Amino acid sequence: MKPLLLPVVALFLGALAGETPARAEAILAVTITNRAPAWPAGKPAAPEILPGRGLAQHDFFYAGEAKTRDMYIVRQGRIVWAYHDSTNQGEISDATLLANGNILFAHQFGVTLINPDRQALWNHAAATGCEIHTARMIGTNHVLFIQNGPAPRLFVANLATGAMEKEFPLAAGSPDKTHGQFRHAELTAAGTVLVAHMDMGKVVEYDAEGRAVWSVAVPGVWSAKPLADGNILAVSGKKFIREINRAGATVWEFTPADAPDYRLSNLQLAARLPDGHILLNNWFNQWQGRPDPQNLPVQAMEITPDKQVVWALRAWTAPAALGPATTIQLLDGPAAPEAVHFGDIR
Numbered sequence: 001m002k003p004l005l006l007p008v009v010a011l012f013l014g015a016l017a018g019e020t021p022a023r024a025e026a027i028l029a030v031t032i033t034n035r036a037p038a039w040p041a042g043k044p045a046a047p048e049i050l051p052g053r054g055l056a057q058h059d060f061f062y063a064g065e066a067k068t069r070d071m072y073i074v075r076q077g078r079i080v081w082a083y084h085d086s087t088n089q090g091e092i093s094d095a096t097l098l099a100n101g102n103i104l105f106a107h108q109f110g111v112t113l114i115n116p117d118r119q120a121l122w123n124h125a126a127a128t129g130c131e132i133h134t135a136r137m138i139g140t141n142h143v144l145f146i147q148n149g150p151a152p153r154l155f156v157a158n159l160a161t162g163a164m165e166k167e168f169p170l171a172a173g174s175p176d177k178t179h180g181q182f183r184h185a186e187l188t189a190a191g192t193v194l195v196a197h198m199d200m201g202k203v204v205e206y207d208a209e210g211r212a213v214w215s216v217a218v219p220g221v222w223s224a225k226p227l228a229d230g231n232i233l234a235v236s237g238k239k240f241i242r243e244i245n246r247a248g249a250t251v252w253e254f255t256p257a258d259a260p261d262y263r264l265s266n267l268q269l270a271a272r273l274p275d276g277h278i279l280l281n282n283w284f285n286q287w288q289g290r291p292d293p294q295n296l297p298v299q300a301m302e303i304t305p306d307k308q309v310v311w312a313l314r315a316w317t318a319p320a321a322l323g324p325a326t327t328i329q330l331l332d333g334p335a336a337p338e339a340v341h342f343g344d345i346r
Helices: 003-017 021-033
Strands: 060-063 069-075 079-085 094-097 105-106 110-114 120-125 129-136 144-150 154-160 164-169 182-189 195-197 202-206 212-217 221-226 232-237 240-244 250-255 270-272 278-281 300-303 309-313 327-330
Touching: 021 300, 060 094, 069 144, 094 129, 094 327, 105 129, 110 144, 120 144, 144 182, 182 221, 195 221, 202 221, 221 270, 278 327
Parallel strands: 129 182
Antiparallel strands: 060 069, 060 327, 069 079, 094 105, 105 110, 110 120, 129 144, 144 154, 154 164, 182 195, 195 202, 202 212, 221 232, 232 240, 240 250, 270 278, 278 300, 300 309
16 A cells, blocks of 8 residues: 555545544554465365364353454353443453453443443443553452553552552553554463553563563564463464563464464464463454355464364354454363452452
């Protein structure tokens, strides 16, 4: 695309999407920069027969960035709970099923806590011109979230009082390009937070006072999860999943080239399972087209440490049309993702 045409195209897309010209241009620039690599015409997006047992492989909670805001709980191969919202703006970038059945989710223009009956227990709207793409529950009474914007900040909200109990500023590579600043943050066992600075290409660990205590360069980073041994598992969009130690060295890496039979267009989250396997999502961008019904990509995969695919999920049609995948949280064993702390906040 010629540079002189970019503002014209951005204005056109912005008009269609209800965006301001400046924001539309920023989103288009990110889209062009992060365009998926070419896939040979006619090549299957995944094997016809997939490894594993499909929906029955694991019980899981599922949500994804899509034009509608949808979430699902799948147990024993069936959808047992679903949430649908097609009336509001935004996309679900982050969602967590908590031990009590409540769900905390960030949906671009806010963050909301709902109960299993889909009733809102708490909601915080993003400030005008800002976005929220990540949120973490701390215990039963606090929510940590990051607000993208001209002056991005990390907040911890006290649900009982409604007050922002803690907040501090975060640096951004492009303060005027809100959408691409941050996606995910994860709390560590030490009570610090790992923040994926997407537009700065690095992961930074902050203590509860907002001091940077560690960082590592990760180009295009979308997310970074702490591992039990202190290493991190970082995901860089269309490029790689990488385990990095505290010295900044890569000790393990997975790229789309390691699974050549699968079209992996956009990696966003990855988690290490108790058996050492890696669970990853493969997001499909609905704003760039529709999946070919005759050549559907997988939405999630489980791979071994030696990069063998042992499970691949492809569920695009009834009775389990799950849509694009951003978050897939396994429910096979007891878990309380809210059992974390941030400094002395628990």
